[in-house]
Amino acid sequence: MPVFQLPTIGDIFRARRVLDGQLPPTPLWSYPALDSTVGVHALIKHENAQPTGAFKVRGGLNLLATMAPAERERGIVAYSTGNHAQSLAYAAAQTGASCVIVMPENPNAAKAAAVRARGAELIESGETLDEARELAEKIAAERGARMVSAGNEPALIAGVATAYVELFEQEPDVDVVLVPVGGGSGAAGACLVASALAPACEVVAVQSSASPAAHDSWEAREMMRRPNRSKAEGLATGCGFELTQSVMQERLADFLLVDDATILEAQWVMLRDAHTLAEGAGAAALAALLAYPGRFAGERVAVMCTGANASEPELRRITQPAHLPA
Numbered sequence: 001m002p003v004f005q006l007p008t009i010g011d012i013f014r015a016r017r018v019l020d021g022q023l024p025p026t027p028l029w030s031y032p033a034l035d036s037t038v039g040v041h042a043l044i045k046h047e048n049a050q051p052t053g054a055f056k057v058r059g060g061l062n063l064l065a066t067m068a069p070a071e072r073e074r075g076i077v078a079y080s081t082g083n084h085a086q087s088l089a090y091a092a093a094q095t096g097a098s099c100v101i102v103m104p105e106n107p108n109a110a111k112a113a114a115v116r117a118r119g120a121e122l123i124e125s126g127e128t129l130d131e132a133r134e135l136a137e138k139i140a141a142e143r144g145a146r147m148v149s150a151g152n153e154p155a156l157i158a159g160v161a162t163a164y165v166e167l168f169e170q171e172p173d174v175d176v177v178l179v180p181v182g183g184g185s186g187a188a189g190a191c192l193v194a195s196a197l198a199p200a201c202e203v204v205a206v207q208s209s210a211s212p213a214a215h216d217s218w219e220a221r222e223m224m225r226r227p228n229r230s231k232a233e234g235l236a237t238g239c240g241f242e243l244t245q246s247v248m249q250e251r252l253a254d255f256l257l258v259d260d261a262t263i264l265e266a267q268w269v270m271l272r273d274a275h276t277l278a279e280g281a282g283a284a285a286l287a288a289l290l291a292y293p294g295r296f297a298g299e300r301v302a303v304m305c306t307g308a309n310a311s312e313p314e315l316r317r318i319t320q321p322a323h324l325p326a
């Protein structure tokens with residue numbers, strides 16, 4: 001079992017220096033219409049406005065920047081349902097490294113096309129992310145390339161944590177930050193930064209009840225495998241990751257589950273009230289405000305809108321009358 005080092009706040013500030021000049025800060029905006037829908041003062045952190053359409057690019061750029069040149073030369077390999085892949089493809093293209101991505105068959109077509117357009121080699125193979133991971137590991141071993149995990153990567157955590165440094169600079173008086181969780185890198189980053197810069201701020205994680213592995217691992221205090229059926233790709237993981245779970249154990253105030261139907265409703269609310277396109281995972285934090293009315297009454301709540309990369313069928317579902325209030 002490899003031993004992983006958690007990033008320190010120093011690593012996070014170093015990551016921030018790496019990203020400076022490459023990624024402008026993303027907006028933190030509130031919307032009166034949204035506040036009246038959800039009944040709290042919500043501040044949307046617009047990571048949907050990243051060049052890859054998701055926050056993960058912060059981690060990818062930091063990871064490539066912290067690799068030794070000889071290691072970068074041998075390239076990177078990863079398995080992903082989409083945004084992790086786009087982040088690494090983007091960062092690899094910036095640094096001239098080769099990048100192989102394995103996606104399970106029938107991926108979100110928009111995400112697959114974006115990865116190819118960034119010049120990565122994309123292999124669609126396996127029914128599940130676990131099967132894609134096995135193939136990715138085999139390819140990495142054959143080519144001597146660096147295998148990049150979705151959760152147990154300190155440089156990715158340090159990179160994505162910069163979003164929270166930005167957040168607390170933009171608005172120091174946040175009572176709660178709601179973070180959607182798949183592998184848990186984003187939430188781990190939120191915990192590390194909140195501990196250092198905003199000790200009174202609660203970090204609350206959110207996952208889909210159709211893919212509850214991180215939630216159940218957190219509750220059980222051990223790594224759990226769970227069914228993985230959420231339509232929100234960014235949240236769809238089947239197991240807990242040790243590194244991110246260890247941080248969440250220490251610092252999370254709570255971990256909430258929302259169902260996929262509420263996530264879809266939140267995507268609509270995000271579109272209607274905040275004029276913002278969110279993919280399922282990107283609307284999950286907002287879904288927690290819909291699913292737990294009154295839970296955050298009177299608080300200033302930062303809502304991480306982590307990504308915008310909805311597929312075409314998903315775009316149509318968001319505006320389909322069937323799920324909309326009359």
Ligand SMILES: *Cc1c(COP(=O)(O)O)cnc(C)c1O
Pocket residue numbers: 054055056083084150180181182183184185186187234235279281282306307308
């Ligand atoms: C990956 C992803 C998440 C979950 O992030 P983790 O760091 O894996 O927990 C949430 N939202 C979007 C849009 C994502 O791509």
